[in-house]
Amino acid sequence: MSRLQIKNLHATVDGKPILKGVNLEIESGKVHALMGPNGSGKSTLAYVVAGREGYEVTDGSVEFDGKDLLGLAPEERAHAGVFMAFQYPVEIPGVNNTYFLRAALNAQRKSRGEPELDSMQFLKLVREKLEVLHIEDDLLHRAVNEGFSGGEKKRNEIFQMAVLEPRLAILDETDSGLDIDALKLVADGVNRLRGDDRSMLIITHYQRLLDHIVPDAVHVLADGKIVASGDASLARKLEDQGYTWLEEGGIQPVKERAEEAAAG
Amino acid sequence: MTSLADQWTNQLAGRREDGSGEPAWLGDVRRSGAEAFKRYGLPHRKVEDWKYTSLKLLEARSHALFEDAGAERPSSEVQWPEVLLSEDCAVVRMLNGSPQPGFDADGPIDIVPLAQALAGEDRSPWLREVLQSLAIDHPARAFSALNTSMLGEGLVIDVPADSDGGTLMLQWSFDDKPPAMLFNARVVIRLAKGASLTLVEHFESLAAHSHGLNLVSQIQVGEGARLNHLRLQQEADGAALILRTECQVLKDGYYASHAFDWGGGLVRHDTRPSLLQPGAEAEVNGAFVLDGSRHLDHHVFVDHAAGPSRSSQFFRGVLGGHSRGVFNGKARIQQGADGSTVRQSNANLLLSAMAEIDTKPELEIYADEVEASHGATVGQLDEDAVFYMRTRGLSDEQARAMLTSAFCKAVLERITDLPVSLGKEIADRMEKALGTLVEATLPPRPDAESRRGAAPTSTK
Numbered sequence: 001m002s003r004l005q006i007k008n009l010h011a012t013v014d015g016k017p018i019l020k021g022v023n024l025e026i027e028s029g030k031v032h033a034l035m036g037p038n039g040s041g042k043s044t045l046a047y048v049v050a051g052r053e054g055y056e057v058t059d060g061s062v063e064f065d066g067k068d069l070l071g072l073a074p075e076e077r078a079h080a081g082v083f084m085a086f087q088y089p090v091e092i093p094g095v096n097n098t099y100f101l102r103a104a105l106n107a108q109r110k111s112r113g114e115p116e117l118d119s120m121q122f123l124k125l126v127r128e129k130l131e132v133l134h135i136e137d138d139l140l141h142r143a144v145n146e147g148f149s150g151g152e153k154k155r156n157e158i159f160q161m162a163v164l165e166p167r168l169a170i171l172d173e174t175d176s177g178l179d180i181d182a183l184k185l186v187a188d189g190v191n192r193l194r195g196d197d198r199s200m201l202i203i204t205h206y207q208r209l210l211d212h213i214v215p216d217a218v219h220v221l222a223d224g225k226i227v228a229s230g231d232a233s234l235a236r237k238l239e240d241q242g243y244t245w246l247e248e249g250g251i252q253p254v255k256e257r258a259e260e261a262a263a264g
Numbered sequence: 265m266t267s268l269a270d271q272w273t274n275q276l277a278g279r280r281e282d283g284s285g286e287p288a289w290l291g292d293v294r295r296s297g298a299e300a301f302k303r304y305g306l307p308h309r310k311v312e313d314w315k316y317t318s319l320k321l322l323e324a325r326s327h328a329l330f331e332d333a334g335a336e337r338p339s340s341e342v343q344w345p346e347v348l349l350s351e352d353c354a355v356v357r358m359l360n361g362s363p364q365p366g367f368d369a370d371g372p373i374d375i376v377p378l379a380q381a382l383a384g385e386d387r388s389p390w391l392r393e394v395l396q397s398l399a400i401d402h403p404a405r406a407f408s409a410l411n412t413s414m415l416g417e418g419l420v421i422d423v424p425a426d427s428d429g430g431t432l433m434l435q436w437s438f439d440d441k442p443p444a445m446l447f448n449a450r451v452v453i454r455l456a457k458g459a460s461l462t463l464v465e466h467f468e469s470l471a472a473h474s475h476g477l478n479l480v481s482q483i484q485v486g487e488g489a490r491l492n493h494l495r496l497q498q499e500a501d502g503a504a505l506i507l508r509t510e511c512q513v514l515k516d517g518y519y520a521s522h523a524f525d526w527g528g529g530l531v532r533h534d535t536r537p538s539l540l541q542p543g544a545e546a547e548v549n550g551a552f553v554l555d556g557s558r559h560l561d562h563h564v565f566v567d568h569a570a571g572p573s574r575s576s577q578f579f580r581g582v583l584g585g586h587s588r589g590v591f592n593g594k595a596r597i598q599q600g601a602d603g604s605t606v607r608q609s610n611a612n613l614l615l616s617a618m619a620e621i622d623t624k625p626e627l628e629i630y631a632d633e634v635e636a637s638h639g640a641t642v643g644q645l646d647e648d649a650v651f652y653m654r655t656r657g658l659s660d661e662q663a664r665a666m667l668t669s670a671f672c673k674a675v676l677e678r679i680t681d682l683p684v685s686l687g688k689e690i691a692d693r694m695e696k697a698l699g700t701l702v703e704a705t706l707p708p709r710p711d712a713e714s715r716r717g718a719a720p721t722s723t724k
Contacts, residue, residue: 050655053647073709074654083655090652094670103666104656111657143670160656 003027004049004168004199009060011048018044020224021060026168029196033210033235034203036221037243042203043087045221046172050084051077064168078104079111083166085157087173092144097156098126100144101163108164129162133189151182158189169193170201175209187212207239222246268323269305269406275329276301276413285383289392290415297400297412304403313404316590316622317561321530322504327446327476329414330360342439345468348496349686353431353464360438361447361477362417372427373461378418378450391420394452394482398510407506411480414448421453421463425486429461431683436479438503440471446504451481455489455517464686467497467505467527474502474529481509485517487541492520492681496690498527498697501556508534516543522679523550524690525560526697536565539573539601549578551675553668553697554587554619555704561590568596571631572603580675581612582668582698583619584705591621591640596628604631608638613645613671615664615705660709664702669695 004026011019018041026032036042048055049062051074062069069077092100106116117125130137135155145153154174161169171190175183190213194200202213210218210232218235220228220243227246228234238245266274276298306322307314347355356375357364363377376384381391400409423429438447455461467477485491491511499505505528511519519537537546548564566575577593595606608625625638645667653663672694676687 052651073660074651075657075659078655078657086652090646090649092649092653092667092670094674095666100653100666101656103662104653104658107659107662108657164656 003065004201005061005063006045006049007061007063009045009048009062010058011044012056012058013044013054017058018224019048022221022224022226024219024226026199026201028167028199029194030216031194031200031202031213033213033215033218034201034221035205035218035235035238038205040221041224042221043172046084046170046201046203049077049170050074050082075107076111078164078166079108081167083161083164083169085154085161085169085171085174087176089145089148089153089157091146091148093146095144097142097144098122098140101126101160104160105163126163129159132192133159133162134185135159135189150177151179151185154178154182154186155189158186158193162189162193165198167197168199168201170203172203173205174202175204175206183209184212207235210235220246267305268319268326269301271326272329272410273298273302273305275331279331287382287392289396290382293395294413294415297409297415300400300409301406301413304406304409307404307406311403313563313592316588316592317530317532317559319530321559322446322476325444325474325476325502325504327444327504329410330445330447331414342437343470344435344437345466345470347433347435348464348466348689349431349433349683351431351683351685353433355433355435356419358419358434358436358449360445360475361436361449361479363419371430372424373429373432374420374422374424375432376420376422378420378452379416381420382416390454391452394484395450398480398482407478408480408508411448411450411478411508415450417448418450418452421451421461423455423459423461423489425456426458427460429455429459431462431464431686434463434465436465436467436477438469438473438475438477438500440469440473442474444474444476444502446476446478448478449480451479453481453483453491455483455485455491457486458488459486460490462492462494462681462683464494464496467495467499469500469503472500472502474500474504476504476506478506479508481507481511483509483511483519485511485513485519487515487517489514490518492679493522494679494686494690495521495523495525496693497523497525497531498693499531500527501529501558503528504530506532509536511537511546513537513539513541513544513546515541517541518545520547520679521549522547522675523562524552524675524694525550526553526555526694528558528560530559532561532563534563534565536567537575538567538569539575539604541570542572544570544573546575547578547678548575548593549675549678551579551672551694552581552589553672553694553701554581554583554589555585555697555701556587557585558587560588562592563590564593566595566606567598568601568604568606568631569598571597571601571634572605573601574605576607577609577625578607578675578678579610580672581610581621582615582672582701583612583621584615584701586616586618588619589621591623592626593624593638594626594628595636597631597634597636599630601631602633604634606634606636606638610640611671612642613668614642615645615668615701661699661702661706664706665695665699668698668702672698
């Protein structure tokens with residue numbers, strides 16, 4: 001049973017504290033949403049879990065399936081089943097999308113002691129995934145993300161996720177820059193990839209993505225800490241009242257958490 | 265201590281001209297070469313075209329000029345590398361600059377060893393004109409002067425009008441016998457009107473050696489003719505290659521030079537197409553992968569003497585170790601060559617802090633209506649891309665190899681009518697060279713503790 005466990009996570013970027021004690025737990029098969037104002041540390045959290053250089057963890061732990069992720073290189077985290085969909089997917093000129101993805105999948109399979117897929121087997125797999133996601137196959141023949149529209153880039157992220165079949169997916173503002181049709185397409189893809197053995201953390205600034213991907217839990221990150229947690233209704237409340245509602249101290253959920261902590 | 269130039273000048277002065285069976289003009293040509301070399305000596309840093317390339321490697325080895333072709337060289341013991349192309353193609357083996365007997369000269373192309381061609385009267389008028397036309401009277405041309413003074417070894421390749429010469433492979437190799445020698449060779453190529461040829465020159469020796477080759481190629485591309493000229497150079501670390509290519513392109517003719525370099529200690533390319541008539545086109549492209557202390561210098565000069573004519577230069581370099589690269593790409597559009605187009609692009613990746621590239625695209629435009637663009641960049645690998653690829657499961661090394669390979673393959677993709685198996689062979693070899701370079705320049709991997717940032721906060 002896979003489970004992400006983040007405990008008291010503190011991280012700095014260029015010596016500046018960004019995460020100041022994040023606690024978060026996602027059970028296998030659950031979809032959690034992480035919301036919060038700009039600069040609250042949402043993307044930093046995603047990068048720390050994925051293993052980007054330049055993000056220094058000063059305290060706390062991140063475990064997945066009981067495995068310490070922080071001691072692993074980014075590719076080892078991927079081999080452990082972690083996937084991150086980027087807010088700004090990187091363009092890689094000259095590297096064919098299909099070639100890239102097959103190399104990535106085979107690297108993961110190799111690490112698990114599974115046989116590598118040849119190009120025929122891989123193409124078959126890719127066709128299946130494309131069909132499920134309703135994605136056009138012209139994506140396959142182009143260089144990775146090069147010249148892709150914003151929507152195409154995000155769809156490509158979801159497509160990669162479908163092929164790599166991670167057990168923990170972190171989607172960093174996958175909805176940013178998408179029009180409503182593209183948003184539905186991407187949300188649709190994500191919903192199809194929900195499963196009992198796959199946890200997801202959906203990072204978003206807005207409620208609208210969560211109309212399409214209904215989360216099991218919603219957390220609010222502010223100033224490097226989770227200040228509120230609740231069910232899907234919390235997202236709607238934020239949408240109605242804005243993040244200022246939190247700052248003005250209404251913050252019922254936080255008080256509850258504080259009481260819990262005091263009691264525990 | 266005698267300088268290398270003096271040593272060679274003395275050696276040239278002491279040569280006994282046999283002259284039997286050779287036309288009289290040949291002696292004159294050689295003498296003019298010896299005189300020019302004596303006048304200028306070896307090019308040094310103050311000669312603009314040699315500003316970034318030192319000849320220390322040659323001087324350190326004190327190469328002797330090799331004089332007597334084929335004599336007492338252990339040709340039978342030399343192991344030949346595999347032929348690059350599996351398909352049917354004519355192969356000529358050039359050992360120490362000299363064509364080895366036994367090549368297949370059938371088919372539409374006429375291939376004759378230079379020594380033999382010089383002895384035959386029928387070819388003399390044309391060949392004489394070509395050999396006499398090479399510009400050598402300039403300090404930057406000292407190697408060509410030297411080459412002219414030693415004229416004798418090499419090949420003449422003649423493709424008759426309207427015939428397809430297919431693919432011709434020249435395999436250049438050296439023996440590994442000391443002392444270090446400088447071999448001189450001249451290759452003269454003529455494509456008559458409407459002829460076509462893919463010429464692949466492969467420079468590889470299976471044994472380590474420290475010889476040098478001073479090769480001058482003189483090419484004529486006739487009206488409507490097409491020459492695809494590929495060079496794949498993966499010579500020994502100690503090898504010195506000085507390669508000058510002059511090419512005249514006539515009306516609607518096409519000359520393309522594609523150089524792939526990842527070997528040699530000191531390598532200098534001078535690639536100089538002249539577009540003499542309207543409709544002429546030249547492409548000069550190159551990819552190089554330099555590790556260790558290799559030095560590679562590409563000097564390109566495209567002369568648009570008539571318009572409309574088109575040219576492009578496209579170079580990609582990846583450098584690591586203490587290597588040094590030079591790209592000097594010049595295009596001149598002469599007065600009256602209106603309607604001409606020039607494109608230049610040179611991009612470089614430096615994978616180590618000690619590697620160095622000097623890049624200088626130059627345009628000289630005297631015509632009124634031209635289209636010209638040029639650009640040069642020097643950069644590092646995109647670390648965002650490396651991280652992105654690693655989050656998908658590729659290792660640091662795999663990601664970097666894939667990125668550098670894509671960067672260089674852009675040159676390969678510019679070759680038109682490339683036999684598929686040859687393209688694959690070059691790509692495979694290039695990837696291998698890149699893999700070695702990437703492995704040697706991989707940034708240190710942070711250990712688990714520093715990744716976590718849990719290093720002791722206080723050492724008091």
